[in-house]
Amino acid sequence: MENKDQHKQTPEPKYDCLLFDLDDTLYPFSSGLSLEICKNIQEYMLQRLGMEKDKVPELCLSLYKDYGTTLAGLRAIGYNFEYDDFHSFVHGRLSYDILKPDPVLRGLLLSLPFRKVIFTNADKAHAAKVLSRLGLEDCFEGIICFETLNPTNNDIPANKDEIESGGRPSTTLSAGIPDANEDLHHLNANRVLPRTPVVCKPFEDAYEKVFKIANINPHKTLFFDDNINNLRTAKRKGLNTVLVGSSNRIASVDYALESIHNIREALPELWEGKEKSENVRYSGEVAIETPVQA
Numbered sequence: 001m002e003n004k005d006q007h008k009q010t011p012e013p014k015y016d017c018l019l020f021d022l023d024d025t026l027y028p029f030s031s032g033l034s035l036e037i038c039k040n041i042q043e044y045m046l047q048r049l050g051m052e053k054d055k056v057p058e059l060c061l062s063l064y065k066d067y068g069t070t071l072a073g074l075r076a077i078g079y080n081f082e083y084d085d086f087h088s089f090v091h092g093r094l095s096y097d098i099l100k101p102d103p104v105l106r107g108l109l110l111s112l113p114f115r116k117v118i119f120t121n122a123d124k125a126h127a128a129k130v131l132s133r134l135g136l137e138d139c140f141e142g143i144i145c146f147e148t149l150n151p152t153n154n155d156i157p158a159n160k161d162e163i164e165s166g167g168r169p170s171t172t173l174s175a176g177i178p179d180a181n182e183d184l185h186h187l188n189a190n191r192v193l194p195r196t197p198v199v200c201k202p203f204e205d206a207y208e209k210v211f212k213i214a215n216i217n218p219h220k221t222l223f224f225d226d227n228i229n230n231l232r233t234a235k236r237k238g239l240n241t242v243l244v245g246s247s248n249r250i251a252s253v254d255y256a257l258e259s260i261h262n263i264r265e266a267l268p269e270l271w272e273g274k275e276k277s278e279n280v281r282y283s284g285e286v287a288i289e290t291p292v293q294a
Contacts, residue, residue, distance in 0.1 A: 014269070015114055015240070017216050021201075021225035022120035022127055025244045026105065026134060026260060029226070033098050033130075040090040041070050048089065049079055066193055068200045068229065069121050076196035083150065087123040094126075101135035108263055109139040112270055117214050118143040119223075121200045144210050149199040202229040207237045222267075224260070228252070242267075 020026060024034055042060050045051045051059070063073025071086055109116060116139060120127050123146045131137040199206050211218055218238035225231050226245040234241050235252040242255045249256040257266050264271065 013220075015220050015222050017115040017117065017214075017221040018112060019117050019119050019210070019216065019221050019223045019239070020140070021223075021227070021230065021244075022118055022122055022130055024226040025224055026130070026136065027099055027102070028259065029245060031098050033094065033096075036094050036098075037090060040093060044086060044089045045070075045074070048081060048085070049074070065229075067196050067198075068202045068227075069198070072196040072198035072200050075198050076194040078194075083123075083146070087126065087146070091123065091126040091129075094129075096129050096133050099130060099133035101133070103135065104261055106135050106139060108261070109136065112263075114270070116140045117216070118145070119201070119210055120145050122146060124148075142214070144213060146200070148213065149206055149209055201225075202227070202233040204233055204237060207233060207239075211237075222270075224257075 023037070027033070038060070042056045045056045045060060046053060060070050063070045063077075067073035067076060071083070074081070118127060118131075118140050120143065122130075124143065127143050127145050128137070131140070131143075196203075199209060201207075207218075210216060218234075219240075221239050222242060223231070223234045223239040224242045224244050225234070226243070228243065228250070231241045231243060232252040235254075240254050241252060242257060243249070243253045244257050244260050247256050247258045255266050257263065
């Protein structure tokens with residue numbers, strides 16, 4: 001007698017890719033590394049860009065909130081510097097030994113039978129060092145990082161063609177150095193912001209590039225990030241979203257995890273009915289950044 005089950009089709013998996021942010025997602029904010037990064041960014045603004053010391057912390061935070069990274073915000077308001085110099089200054093002096101190997105997270109990631117990709121605003125060298133310190137360098141098929149989305153080390157100031165419709169050209173002093181005080185005033189008073197030439201989260205063009213580069217179907221992808229602005233954009237672009245670092249689920253968040261270690265408890269369906277696979281490889285035509293030994 002013919003078994004009716006032979007004609008039943010296997011349900012199509014809900015997800016086929018897991019997309020992960022890096023900093024404060026794969027390791028906790030409590031590690032202190034992000035505080036070091038913030039300190040170094042402010043030192044860069046003081047030493048390299050000549051800003052006034054008492055204005056730097058507020059401007060740094062304002063630009064980060066508005067542009068996703070302080071680097072992107074600085075470029076938007078007219079500061080001219082090389083991306084490599086910024087990243088070298090900010091990340092080159094970090095105490096990466098703050099981070100310790102995480103065998104628990106490694107085991108969880110390797111047991112997940114899906115493609116796993118890093119999507120970070122950080123540069124390639126920083127991403128590689130973080131993954132190496134955590135012992136996760138072989139858990140992802142690739143890294144989509146700053147250089148992936150910004151392949152040219154652009155050191156040309158933003159110009160009027162890069163300003164959004166209705167936006168304000170950057171105010172500059174007679175010496176040609178942007179006035180941080182004036183820019184901070186306008187950022188607080190006028191919410192039509194100058195456009196940044198930098199491609200990064202939380203802007204939609206960054207997500208669109210990621211989908212194309214990594215051959216990702218957003219509707220079948222689960223995105224993990226600690227930043228709610230990044231998750232809001234992700235939700236608009238069709239991604240399923242996971243907030244990491246808080247258990248409070250809010251708008252634009254499908255799941256909320258106090259820690260990345262809570263994946264199995266919060267999302268048991270990722271393991272249900274799946275066979276463990278540790279070698280899911282990317283088969284698209286365009287290569288993405290791959291982890292390297294730091």
